[in-house]
Amino acid sequence: MKRILVACGNGVATSTVVASKIRDYCKDKGVDVKTEQCRMIELHDKADDYDLVVTTGKFNDPDIKTPCIMGISLLTGIGQDKTLQQIVDALK
Amino acid sequence: MADVDFNADLVVMLDGVSSYQEAESILAKRLLDLGYVKVSYPQAIADREVTYPTGIYVEGLNAAMPHCDVSNVNKAAVCVGILRDPVDWRRMDDPDSTCKVSLVTMLALKEAHAHLDMLQKVVSLIQDQDLMKKVVSADSKEGAYELLKDYLA
Numbered sequence: 722m723k724r725i726l727v728a729c730g731n732g733v734a735t736s737t738v739v740a741s742k743i744r745d746y747c748k749d750k751g752v753d754v755k756t757e758q759c760r761m762i763e764l765h766d767k768a769d770d771y772d773l774v775v776t777t778g779k780f781n782d783p784d785i786k787t788p789c790i791m792g793i794s795l796l797t798g799i800g801q802d803k804t805l806q807q808i809v810d811a812l813k
Numbered sequence: 814m815a816d817v818d819f820n821a822d823l824v825v826m827l828d829g830v831s832s833y834q835e836a837e838s839i840l841a842k843r844l845l846d847l848g849y850v851k852v853s854y855p856q857a858i859a860d861r862e863v864t865y866p867t868g869i870y871v872e873g874l875n876a877a878m879p880h881c882d883v884s885n886v887n888k889a890a891v892c893v894g895i896l897r898d899p900v901d902w903r904r905m906d907d908p909d910s911t912c913k914v915s916l917v918t919m920l921a922l923k924e925a926h927a928h929l930d931m932l933q934k935v936v937s938l939i940q941d942q943d944l945m946k947k948v949v950s951a952d953s954k955e956g957a958y959e960l961l962k963d964y965l966a
Contacts, residue, residue: 729865730861730864730865730867730905731861731865731880731881731882731925732925732926733880733882733883733922733925733926734878734880734920734922734928734932735878735905735932736926737926737927737928737929737932738929738932738933738936741929741933758925758926761865777905777906778865778905778906778908779906779907779908791906793869793905793906796869796905796936796939797869797870797871797872797939797940798871798940799871799872
């Protein structure tokens, strides 16, 4: 099972929607995933424990080795399928 | 959407508003006056917007989704503000850029990682440009509420 950390500003709202969409898509694709949520400010300490990080806000931390994907498209709908595919590919 | 309140009192026409700060302040005060949030909420919303802006650029009628920590909230609700004259809002995905926001969905969330049903509805609303156009061009808050109630209430 792959573990995905989904982060937004407060870790309470937009990450909830994004995490749900990721879980649904991965289920369809037969990819076993578990999502957890946090605040973006917590990523620095938490990210390395996960296989993938998805954020709804701009994020750049050179210390983090885990791949990070921008998930704003899962809120806007624009380019959503491409981002979801990118997420599945990053877990392979 | 039983666990999150939405009613006609939670629709605000933000006519004459010229900044996102002003828009947020009016909506936060409405939630406060109706008892949904604590006195700490308006400032928490303002602070959060500075650190992590909430403008969502959808290449059309753009939206913003201000919210803050659940500790500032008494009862879950969504307050909708309509900006017939859009205001500049810093973008969630790129805080150095702004977008013109026409619809504000201010969230008062009581539990973290919950309210998925309502959050999905708000996100679907933002993505539904036909509905966004109708709501933003409604001639009154009652009209806007009629359009939104089947969707959010």
